[in-house]
Amino acid sequence: MCQLNYATVTKKSLSVKNSMKNNNKPQKIRVVSIDKILVAAQDEFILQGYKGATVQSIADNAGLPKANVLYYFKNKENIYHAVLEQTLNMWDQGIGDILPEDGPKLAIEKFIRAKVTMSFNNPKASKIYAMEIIQGAQYLKDFARTYLRQWVREKSKVFQCWIDNGEMTNIDPVNLIFLIWSSTQHYADFDNQVLTIMNRADYEDADIEHVTHFLTDFILRGCGLKQ
Amino acid sequence: MCQLNYATVTKKSLSVKNSMKNNNKPQKIRVVSIDKILVAAQDEFILQGYKGATVQSIADNAGLPKANVLYYFKNKENIYHAVLEQTLNMWDQGIGDILPEDGPKLAIEKFIRAKVTMSFNNPKASKIYAMEIIQGAQYLKDFARTYLRQWVREKSKVFQCWIDNGEMTNIDPVNLIFLIWSSTQHYADFDNQVLTIMNRADYEDADIEHVTHFLTDFILRGCGLKQ
């Protein structure tokens, strides 16, 4: 998938690779620090946007001095790239799949469950992604143009097969995919609004089940796969 | 509805009010300039986020010197407030309504059409709103807590009535509203992604009809109002 190589590739990181290859002992400090930075950065980028995010604030939230953050990532843009790459990997793992052999009912059930679970368990990744797309998808244009477009084409073909075989109602597969994406991601991207409207402080485990059940039920009926 | 009074209320604007009251002649320059600023600001805030937006850039895109922009709005935050207020007014006008006397089928048809039309005709307002909610709804908390929550409660009650009368399938009205919101707004907020995936440069008029038809058809079936 999309590669946004961001790591500061210098003698240092080359040596890291070597040390990992030679004695299988990755430098713990490096890994831990980078992780702390990325966690802090994700929050900061969501709350403040790319331009609004400050390296100082990321450093503070990571519990490191700013200069140390800039030692691991040579500049702010690279931190952002790293956060985006993390996000895309998550998206990639969490998207589930739509397999012809599953048939429409099971495939849609699995897909919705995967997306809802991802939305509730990793709302931050969803938000980063959403903000990037809304703002014009500068860094994700390639991802959308190649990977995503291809994915939608393939899966649409699968849906079309089922439709042609009379296994589900004749609806536009592309728009169906959009509807599933949007309705599932809504609970992540707009969690603030959803919670405020429901007058609740946080999601609970039961919510995942409830929403999954609602969406599965509704969408299956919309596809003519129920009653 | 929510009031975010933003206008620089000084002797000047008071005089404006007076002049309007006395001879019904609003100062054209003022109105036109403010409008140019708000249009430019909307673009800038979407593209750069609140913090990332610069008054200079807004001024450039509005064709005015920066000092002139700050003459009409006393600071950046006020510009943002004004843009948000505009956005909420648009939301308010465009949301359509769900009337008990329409019955579920017609009501949902009207509602979807209103939302889709708004999404296609005013994607920018939708984006500003979406980003604000994603980032924590700082400025819209009140709006959500009062106006929006109330709206969802009322409309849920209407749906529940129809359900109790056996006029539609028994589904959770709140989640139904969320689904309609998300699936319609998707075409505005994620227009970049949608267009990229469809390998198109821009939306066309036919798209509004097509999407409206798809969503109406699908959602009505999901509500048990078709076949």
Next chain:
DNA sequence: AATTAAATAGACCAAAAGGACAAGAATGAT
């Protein structure tokens, strides 16, 4: 025409922020 208010605009300032640098501390290998 004279006077008052509104609008335009250049210059300026202080604060914030990205990032470079260098010097020292910790760690690991031989």
Next chain:
DNA sequence: ATCATTCTTGTCCTTTTGGTCTATTTAATT
């Protein structure tokens, strides 16, 4: 113990930016 890498961190510099101030021009009012 020595040496080389990697890590840590304080300091400094430059650019950007929000916002002020003041002066001048344009428009409206009487």
